[in-house]
Amino acid sequence: MNTLDAKRVLETALICSPQPLTLKDMRVLFNDLLGSDTIKSLLESLQLEWTHRGVELVCVATGWRFQSRPEMREFLDRLHPEKPPKYTRAALETLAIIAYRQPVTRGDMEDIRGVTINSLVLKQLEDRGWVEVIGHRETVGRPALYATTRQFLDDLGLSSLDQLPVMETPNDPSQALAQLGEALETSQLAMALDENAPASSSDETPMPAESSLEEDGVTEPSDAHTSPAGDLLPPPEQAPDHGH
Numbered sequence: 001m002n003t004l005d006a007k008r009v010l011e012t013a014l015i016c017s018p019q020p021l022t023l024k025d026m027r028v029l030f031n032d033l034l035g036s037d038t039i040k041s042l043l044e045s046l047q048l049e050w051t052h053r054g055v056e057l058v059c060v061a062t063g064w065r066f067q068s069r070p071e072m073r074e075f076l077d078r079l080h081p082e083k084p085p086k087y088t089r090a091a092l093e094t095l096a097i098i099a100y101r102q103p104v105t106r107g108d109m110e111d112i113r114g115v116t117i118n119s120l121v122l123k124q125l126e127d128r129g130w131v132e133v134i135g136h137r138e139t140v141g142r143p144a145l146y147a148t149t150r151q152f153l154d155d156l157g158l159s160s161l162d163q164l165p166v167m168e169t170p171n172d173p174s175q176a177l178a179q180l181g182e183a184l185e186t187s188q189l190a191m192a193l194d195e196n197a198p199a200s201s202s203d204e205t206p207m208p209a210e211s212s213l214e215e216d217g218v219t220e221p222s223d224a225h226t227s228p229a230g231d232l233l234p235p236p237e238q239a240p241d242h243g244h
Contacts, residue, residue, distance in 0.1 A: 020063030
């Protein structure tokens with residue numbers, strides 16, 4: 001099979017697939033006659049060919065896919081004028097903290113936000129497929145450790161957490177929310193802040209101002225990876241499905 005035919009096969013499979021395709025998937029197309037490096041080269045060539053079109057070929061957390069460019073959303077939304085789901089500031093701040101400080105416990109999130117977190121907030125994010133429990137911290141009570149999922153990265157059109165905007169103040173949930181908002185604005189993710197909702201849920205209560213991760217003696221594993229915020233991410237063996 002020549003290069004032109006191979007690219008046509010890849011292009012057709014990617015356009016027709018409802019889900020991103022991995023390199024392993026694409027090797028199956030050619031009965032493993034083409035190696036991963038060859039397929040990557042063909043994908044890069046396809047990316048260049050689609051550069052000036054309204055659709056682009058991108059690599060996200062779970063594989064490669066074609067998707068509309070952000071500037072096309074205004075026009076595509078006219079075909080399906082559905083309002084994006086609304087999330088409270090509490091939900092978006094919690095999501096931003098998890099994205100930039102993972103893995104984190106509920107207690108860590110409460111220390112950063114300064115208020116207790118409603119269980120329904122975490123459930124909403126879990127139901128959406130954006131966060132999940134990846135383990136438990138080896139401390140009193142073994143609290144659950146939360147991290148973002150590959151679905152979260154796919155929805156943002158990212159291949160890894162390293163592509164999130166760099167945050168200069170990791171303990172500031174407002175900045176985390178603003179930085180995450182930048183990524184959302186250029187992503188495929190339909191998401192909106194419910195401006196009519198209170199900043200905190202009615203059952204959220206303020207935490208002591210002096211509370212902090214450091215003062216509570218919470219430390220992360222020494223073999224963890226660094227996030228865009230300069231904080232800690234789980235080692236690969238702890239969270240194999242989070243885009244690392």
